[in-house]
Amino acid sequence: GAVVSQHPSWVICKSGTSVKIECRSLDFQATTMFWYRQFPKQSLMLMATSNEGSKATYEQGVEKDKFLINHASLTLSTLTVTSAHPEDSSFYICSARPGTGGGFTEAFFGQGTRLTVV
Amino acid sequence: KNQVEQSPQSLIILEGKNCTLQCNYTVSPFSNLRWYKQDTGRGPVSLTIMTFSENTKSNGRYTATLDADTKQSSLHITASQLSDSASYICVVALTGTASKLTFGTGTRLQVTL
Numbered sequence: 001g002a003v004v005s006q007h008p009s010w011v012i013c014k015s016g017t018s019v020k021i022e023c024r025s026l027d028f029q030a031t032t033m034f035w036y037r038q039f040p041k042q043s044l045m046l047m048a049t050s051n052e053g054s055k056a057t058y059e060q061g062v063e064k065d066k067f068l069i070n071h072a073s074l075t076l077s078t079l080t081v082t083s084a085h086p087e088d089s090s091f092y093i094c095s096a097r098p099g100t101g102g103g104f105t106e107a108f109f110g111q112g113t114r115l116t117v118v
Numbered sequence: 119k120n121q122v123e124q125s126p127q128s129l130i131i132l133e134g135k136n137c138t139l140q141c142n143y144t145v146s147p148f149s150n151l152r153w154y155k156q157d158t159g160r161g162p163v164s165l166t167i168m169t170f171s172e173n174t175k176s177n178g179r180y181t182a183t184l185d186a187d188t189k190q191s192s193l194h195i196t197a198s199q200l201s202d203s204a205s206y207i208c209v210v211a212l213t214g215t216a217s218k219l220t221f222g223t224g225t226r227l228q229v230t231l
Contacts, residue, residue, distance in 0.1 A: 045221075
């Protein structure tokens, strides 16, 4: 299957600093990538949909100024957690869909990034 | 409200045994249902995807069933192995917008000796 790579796998940062997480589709192009957050023993929650060359679409309740998303190419999307606080500590996962059209296509997930804010 | 509920929340079985995980959903309009395996600290990996017209789909020792009338799905694992220990997540996609996935909370499976 297609490969989606996330980096870093884990990161520890001080409160108030910013952290950037990268999501790359290694062997396919993805117009659309998705960012999820997962707290322990809970479902993945969609944070935002990242569209190449345009602004991301954020889910209700997600602060767009805090979680900055950039999708500059068909293979790379980044999520920057700005001024991180301990409550932002979570598991962040991206996914990408091959192709540029809509409809039913498989979504491939990255391995996730464990963020711990101290 | 679109929801996906899974049962049991957790399950412990002996290696070599079979098990069945359940998923009930109220998502509408329905497009497809997916089962994912998520190892601890890792991203989900797709096991099966079924559309409205499919009743069953297999992937090795994993067999998923779907009853679109009752809005129920199951994932059957045959001859379990220690490496099957993981969370299994049922995910339902809405028609017309493949990006809108509704995730279940998962079933935590532990396979022991």
